[in-house]
Amino acid sequence: MIYSAWLKKLQSFLIIVFTWVISVQTDVLRPRGVSLSKASLYSPTKDFTCFDGTSTIPFSYVNDDYCDCFDGSDEPGTSACINGVFHCTNAGHRPQNIPSSQVNDGVCDCCDGTDEYATPELCSNTCEELGKEARAKAQHLADLHKAGNFIRLELIEKGNKKRQDMAEQLSQLEKDKAEAQKIKEEKEALKNELEAKENEALQVYRDAEEKERQKKEEDERQKQEKEASEQFSRFDSNNDGVLTVDEIKVGNIFDKNKDGEVDAEELQYFLGDKESVNKEEFMSITWPLLKPLLMMEQGMFRPAEAEATEEAEDEEAEDVPRVEDMDVTGSEDDNLDGDLSHDDAEDHDIEPDNSKSYDDETQKLIDEATEARRQFMDAERAMREIESNIRNFQQNLEKDYGLQQEYATLDGQCLEYEDKEYIYKLCLFQKVTQKSKNGGMEVGLGDWGEWAGEEGSKYSVMKYSNGVACWNGPNRITMVNIHCGLETKLTSVTEPYRCEYKIDFITPAACDDSNYMQQQTSHDEL
Numbered sequence: 001m002i003y004s005a006w007l008k009k010l011q012s013f014l015i016i017v018f019t020w021v022i023s024v025q026t027d028v029l030r031p032r033g034v035s036l037s038k039a040s041l042y043s044p045t046k047d048f049t050c051f052d053g054t055s056t057i058p059f060s061y062v063n064d065d066y067c068d069c070f071d072g073s074d075e076p077g078t079s080a081c082i083n084g085v086f087h088c089t090n091a092g093h094r095p096q097n098i099p100s101s102q103v104n105d106g107v108c109d110c111c112d113g114t115d116e117y118a119t120p121e122l123c124s125n126t127c128e129e130l131g132k133e134a135r136a137k138a139q140h141l142a143d144l145h146k147a148g149n150f151i152r153l154e155l156i157e158k159g160n161k162k163r164q165d166m167a168e169q170l171s172q173l174e175k176d177k178a179e180a181q182k183i184k185e186e187k188e189a190l191k192n193e194l195e196a197k198e199n200e201a202l203q204v205y206r207d208a209e210e211k212e213r214q215k216k217e218e219d220e221r222q223k224q225e226k227e228a229s230e231q232f233s234r235f236d237s238n239n240d241g242v243l244t245v246d247e248i249k250v251g252n253i254f255d256k257n258k259d260g261e262v263d264a265e266e267l268q269y270f271l272g273d274k275e276s277v278n279k280e281e282f283m284s285i286t287w288p289l290l291k292p293l294l295m296m297e298q299g300m301f302r303p304a305e306a307e308a309t310e311e312a313e314d315e316e317a318e319d320v321p322r323v324e325d326m327d328v329t330g331s332e333d334d335n336l337d338g339d340l341s342h343d344d345a346e347d348h349d350i351e352p353d354n355s356k357s358y359d360d361e362t363q364k365l366i367d368e369a370t371e372a373r374r375q376f377m378d379a380e381r382a383m384r385e386i387e388s389n390i391r392n393f394q395q396n397l398e399k400d401y402g403l404q405q406e407y408a409t410l411d412g413q414c415l416e417y418e419d420k421e422y423i424y425k426l427c428l429f430q431k432v433t434q435k436s437k438n439g440g441m442e443v444g445l446g447d448w449g450e451w452a453g454e455e456g457s458k459y460s461v462m463k464y465s466n467g468v469a470c471w472n473g474p475n476r477i478t479m480v481n482i483h484c485g486l487e488t489k490l491t492s493v494t495e496p497y498r499c500e501y502k503i504d505f506i507t508p509a510a511c512d513d514s515n516y517m518q519q520q521t522s523h524d525e526l
Ligand code: MAN
Pocket: 434, 443, 470, 471, 495, 498, 499
């Protein structure tokens, strides 16, 4: 027991000696793995309180290779806690924080090699070398940002001017729209007025045409009736006003299939289910069926099947109507009765028939109404154009062109990038497309969506979404990572996941000098 107490004391002593280091660069005493900014939290004269405040332990427990704090803050210099953080000073280069689980794991994580203190010979100190390289790189980036920032300032100026111009143009367009609306209304009123006069004048013609049509129809009806009546009398051999089966059988015109006799089927065809028909029934049932046969007999038209073969030989036959096309109850001219039917005449929007000739006064009214219609259409078109321009300006003004409008002048600018297989095209704030070098259609990889950088650097990533659907998958999308550069161009295009594209894009618009310096400072403070 005595031996073990002594051993424990010795162990504690050794641990304190072992873990307590003097930082040459800073001359501040602090336990191994502790950064300068946290040094004051580890005072050898006081007990140590875990960062999360859950417990306070004797200072000798710090870095004793046993994890006492839940947050791992008591073991910054050993790998005892899974969540501990080891700080390397990396003099000559950037300080670094690594998970303390990587301490003494046989891998050199810190350039000063302090994470592998158990085997000091394992890692050589490369901080000076790396620091030199990093400083040269940082200097280059700082110079780039500085030079790019001049161009960026110009872009900001132009961007603000562009937005201002757009706002002015929009308000001008709003005024133009009000004016165009007024003109349109005037033209419409004039058109309506002149069309009413035109319609009144045309109505005279329409009425005359309608009268003519009705007269023709009546004449035709009477002609048909007369003809039907004559034919009825022709077959009604005993003049009793009734056409019987016997009387019909005599007329070989009823022998439809020309087999030498009028059989039951033919009788039924012409008489319906009746044994006989009176004159009235003849007119409504028999005559419509009989007339085409009579016409055929008279050579006024031929059967349909004959037509196909003879068509080429006999051009005149084309003018002869076919049985199935005939309307035996009315005039053949019925459907050729001009454009202005009775119903159309009621419709005031129907324009005059240019093929017809009218009296001078009517023609003058037609010409005036035609001109008014043309002017109204022009006014409507002008109005639509203004409205579409307004929509475009509004959409552009709603777009987020960066905190200082630095991206405004880039809207619509298209940049291309070629790899082995494809030509990619990014039209900024519009869309991204891909075209195979072997031909084929352009494939949409996304339309302008939103800025999608992480918090604090929102304007470093653009998202173009809703591209053409991927086969068996979602719609294509493209993320555009923006970097500072003196030119505006695409530097790489990749497809890290199927149908998800990544573009690297450089532009002076991203060379925010002050922001860059701020970022570097906060990075170095780590
Ligand atoms: C095309 C291209 C590719 C994409 C495949 C997915 O070939 O758009 O980029 O990966 O379609 O099927």
